[in-house]
Amino acid sequence: MPATNPAESVQQQFGAVAAAYVTSSYHANGADLGELLAAGEFTGAERVLDLGCGAGHAALRVAPAVAEVVGVDVTPEMVAVATELAASRRMANVRFEQADVTRLPFPDASFDAITSRQSAHHYSDLPRALSEAFRVLRPGGRFVIVDTVAPEDPALDTFLNCFELLRDASHVRDWRGSEWLRMLSAAGFESAEVLSRYGIPLDGDAWVQRMRTPSQKVQTIRLLFREAPAAQRAAFELRSDDPWGLSVPSALFRARKPA
Numbered sequence: 001m002p003a004t005n006p007a008e009s010v011q012q013q014f015g016a017v018a019a020a021y022v023t024s025s026y027h028a029n030g031a032d033l034g035e036l037l038a039a040g041e042f043t044g045a046e047r048v049l050d051l052g053c054g055a056g057h058a059a060l061r062v063a064p065a066v067a068e069v070v071g072v073d074v075t076p077e078m079v080a081v082a083t084e085l086a087a088s089r090r091m092a093n094v095r096f097e098q099a100d101v102t103r104l105p106f107p108d109a110s111f112d113a114i115t116s117r118q119s120a121h122h123y124s125d126l127p128r129a130l131s132e133a134f135r136v137l138r139p140g141g142r143f144v145i146v147d148t149v150a151p152e153d154p155a156l157d158t159f160l161n162c163f164e165l166l167r168d169a170s171h172v173r174d175w176r177g178s179e180w181l182r183m184l185s186a187a188g189f190e191s192a193e194v195l196s197r198y199g200i201p202l203d204g205d206a207w208v209q210r211m212r213t214p215s216q217k218v219q220t221i222r223l224l225f226r227e228a229p230a231a232q233r234a235a236f237e238l239r240s241d242d243p244w245g246l247s248v249p250s251a252l253f254r255a256r257k258p259a
Helices: 006-015 018-023 025-029 032-040 057-065 076-088 126-136 154-167 177-186 204-211 215-227 230-235
Strands: 047-051 068-073 094-098 111-117 137-148 190-203 245-256
Touching: 032 057, 032 111, 032 137, 032 190, 032 245, 047 057, 047 126, 057 068, 057 076, 057 094, 057 111, 068 076, 076 094, 111 126, 126 137, 126 177, 137 177, 154 204, 154 215, 154 230, 177 190, 177 245, 190 204, 204 215, 204 245
Parallel strands: 047 068, 047 111, 068 094, 111 137
Antiparallel strands: 137 245, 190 245
């Protein structure tokens, strides 16, 4: 049965593939995990919230550097695999809960820092999610985000979001860096900045298999790649022959809640 709301769409899409995200080479070992940890500037005393925790990789990377991490995800299967992964690593200061990032079940100023890694492009209402993050963050707290980002060029933006949506029906939008900075400011954050930009190289077959993309849509994506203009091919490092693949642009952002 088709999903009736955005949260259900994400649950349907990711519930069946949660286990694949435990072993995904990028999600488990991407270099941005270390960059996210460094950007948090943790002292060891923080209580941290990880939004859209997925299989728990960001939460588990941060946990040894802080007092406590709470990871939330709207998909119960993701919460389950993240909990299992934390138990297998004997990480006692991490717990995971099912929750919608646009309606967080926490009091105001509950956390010293918030992280979000490769989940915001699935948020049904990103401005509302940012407002919720602002609400539950204590004054002076840090918000560190890693996410895929669209180029500022409209044609490249359209091309990226087109193939992202074909690959994953729960995809909402890869936002432009400028849009991220405006939305963070509108939510009340200050000192919003892009700390780094990089591409995530992806093997095409593994990329679509992880999301169980229907074969007809895979064929459409590969046709898009084969017929892409030179600017699109260069921007996303498209490889249309076997082995086919691409590189998805991503960025690391940091902002603070005014003290």
